[in-house]
Amino acid sequence: MLISLARLLEELSYDGETGLFTWRRSRRGVKAGSFPGSVHKHTGYVEIMVDGRLYLAHRLAWFYMTGNWPISQIDHRNGVRSDNSFANLREATNRSNAHNRTKILAKAGLLGVCRSGRGFKAAIRADGKSRYLGTYDTAKEAHAAYLSAKRTMHSV
Numbered sequence: 001m002l003i004s005l006a007r008l009l010e011e012l013s014y015d016g017e018t019g020l021f022t023w024r025r026s027r028r029g030v031k032a033g034s035f036p037g038s039v040h041k042h043t044g045y046v047e048i049m050v051d052g053r054l055y056l057a058h059r060l061a062w063f064y065m066t067g068n069w070p071i072s073q074i075d076h077r078n079g080v081r082s083d084n085s086f087a088n089l090r091e092a093t094n095r096s097n098a099h100n101r102t103k104i105l106a107k108a109g110l111l112g113v114c115r116s117g118r119g120f121k122a123a124i125r126a127d128g129k130s131r132y133l134g135t136y137d138t139a140k141e142a143h144a145a146y147l148s149a150k151r152t153m154h155s156v
Helices: 005-011 057-066 094-099 139-153
Strands: 012-015 020-023 046-050 053-056 073-076 089-092 113-116 119-126 129-136
Touching (some): 005 057, 012 057, 020 057, 046 057, 057 089, 113 139, 129 139
Antiparallel strands (some): 012 020, 073 089
16 A cells, blocks of 8 residues: 555655655654655665655655656656656656666667667667668767657657
């Protein structure tokens, strides 16, 4: 069972500008005004334990500010998973959240670019399909093609 809004407001305070939570009251091992939770070393998300249950801080922030649990995912606009300022958060589908990806998976070192023979291939995923954008002499040219397609195909 997820925490109720009343219980969340009783336990934690949230500053929408900074994105930081603080404990409202002192109790054993916890001082009022101290920061709950920690940044997960692998995911980079802030996690907070309340009433024996672990929550992602960005989801708690959304619930705190809107009064509703997010229907799907919460995306960090700037890609910084520990920045939980409310202006940096938005509800997103899995697809739109993936469009905001900043982690480079290809060995070429640029989003949407991979080595292909003697050149660099540009490709993008949209509507569940991979789309070939061409092969270029340099990684920068291939990346420029990817960025151009991204502006057209992804509504982020």
